[in-house]
Amino acid sequence: MSSLTIHANSHDYEVIIEEGIRHELLNYISSDYQKILIITDDKVSNIYLDDVISGLGNEFDPHITIVPAGESSKSMKQYERLLDACVEAQLDRRSLILALGGGMVGDLAGFVASTYLRGIDFIQMPTTILAHDSSVGGKVAINHQKGKNLIGSFYNPVKVIYDTGTLLTLPAEEIRSGYGEVIKHAFLSSPEWCNDLFQVSVGNLSSEQIKDDLMKGIKVKAGIVESDEREKGIRRYLNLGHTLAHAIEAELGYGKITHGEAVGIGLWFALRVSQRKLESSLPVDRYAEWLKSNHYPVEILKNLDVDTLLKRMKWDKKTVHQKINYVLLNQIGAPCVVGLSDQEIQTDLNLFIKEVSAT
Ligand SMILES: NC(=O)c1ccc[n+]([C@@H]2O[C@H](COP(=O)([O-])OP(=O)(O)OC[C@H]3O[C@@H](n4cnc5c(N)ncnc54)[C@H](O)[C@@H]3O)[C@@H](O)[C@H]2O)c1
Ligand SMILES: [Zn+2]
Structure with missing residues (x-):
């Protein structure tokens, strides 16, 4: 136990x-x-x-x-x-x-x-x-x-x-959904855990592996909420990947994609933005491969419009003084919150959708 x-x-x-x-x-x-x-x-x-x-x-x-x-x-x-x-x-x-x-x-x-x-x-x-x-x-x-x-x-x-x-x-999409949040917790905490997860196929998990990942994920979440239960500061880090995820979910209509699958895709975008804005060194290509080999529905992005997504992201509750407060990573385990202008998000989203569409 x-x-x-x-x-x-x-x-x-x-x-x-x-x-x-x-x-x-x-x-x-x-x-x-x-x-x-x-x-x-x-x-x-x-x-x-x-x-x-x-x-x-x-x-x-x-x-x-x-x-x-x-x-x-x-x-x-x-x-x-x-x-x-x-x-x-x-x-x-x-x-x-x-x-x-x-x-x-x-x-x-x-x-x-x-x-x-x-x-x-x-x-x-x-x-x-x-x-x-x-x-x-x-x-x-x-x-x-x-x-x-x-x-x-x-x-x-x-x-x-x-x-x-x-x-x-659990059906396959619910397992993917769960692992979207699991890998978010890995990116918030540990390069070794990320590497372990990259080896994992979510369609073929052992009971031991799941138990281990759940415990690690809960530890990461608990560590953050114990110091900021009411989301005044670092609890915002748990929103890594969520700004785009919420926009995708709202745009597609709830129920078309699971929450954690959307988070998985949002995380990919957050990693790309971290690379550009903060020059962070992150295993983005490796992560994108993992998403695709585990059948996260990345192709849904191809049909979404950048301006509409941006509007949705601005409605997200983290918008202050017009800039979108985005959770990014300086490196794995080192999150931060950075204000991004509309222009930056637009450019990054265009590049991102191009990248996703090319795969
Ligand atoms: N409170 C928080 O901090 C927090 C954090 C993240 C998400 N959420 C909320 O969690 C909800 C999403 O949770 P979820 O993804 O677990 O969705 P869910 O509870 O809707 O479950 C997803 C589907 O799986 C089915 N299901 C559940 N357990 C099953 C099992 N063992 N075998 C087969 N089918 C099973 C459910 O009936 C449902 O159809 C959202 O409402 C979201 O807002 C809350
Ligand atoms: Zn979530």
Whole structure:
């Protein structure tokens, strides 16, 4: 069993990573809880809900609410429905919400837990690789029609129970999505880890490798958020690759590309800009090869328009005084934030799209 303690402002909490742990949940959940509400989505519930219920043993008789799978469930409608479920189940301050699923369920159930009765305990049980990123750090949210994650709070789980055995059923694009954030964490921290990942084919990962990468990724994220929980300074580094990624996701329409795949492409661009602007020495060609050999959908860029992308990037919340604040790398493990003019972004994006189109 691998475990790690995260030191949040409100409390410390443990992340436990182990294959098969869903079958023995009882050992990891305090018997002081009088009621449990499991929140999950309709894809995850089909595969793992029975295991989780029997893993809780006879001690608990959990309430269950299932939301439709997909980003559109991070909505006011589902939020309200879940609050109704909390009231109906008569959850009180000694109750627990168990979020079983990927980042969507984690963000939604976490936001419910943060607001119901001004906050009750919740445990994250991530079932996607991407959720190594979303389950720690304490950001919980739902979406507004005008934008993602506009309604939310900072609220940490009391525990993260990560059963790597659940990751075996992930479809290929969700594995790529998860590894988009994993490799971002590698670029933020360690050349050796980047090199290791370049050898890896994400379609053919061993359970040990995934467990190792999740733990490393969580350590990088935890190290950053522990010193800047509320995103006043260095937490912005976690946005590496995200300015272009958000623009691509918004332009294509959510659901056309996974978040982590877009981050993988955005990271490639951030590395190229770092080379030009900061003269950083970075293994950009090697990384581009890795993206292509792992079938990240880089070709979608060919059909996107530079001016529209630029406009989207400027709407991104990091824009101050018209310049786009971009996370770049001086070298692997040494991020920084640099203001870039429209002109610079336009030129770089044109060059980048040309490079991608030539492959
Ligand atoms: N809070 C944060 O700090 C933070 C950070 C990054 C992302 N996020 C949020 O996370 C969300 C994305 O998370 P995600 O990529 O995990 O998406 P997701 O939760 O929507 O899961 C992706 C798909 O995989 C399915 N799935 C989940 N686990 C599965 C399994 N084990 N086997 C088979 N299918 C499975 C889901 O039903 C869904 O269809 C977004 O809403 C994003 O805003 C939050
Ligand atoms: Zn992300």
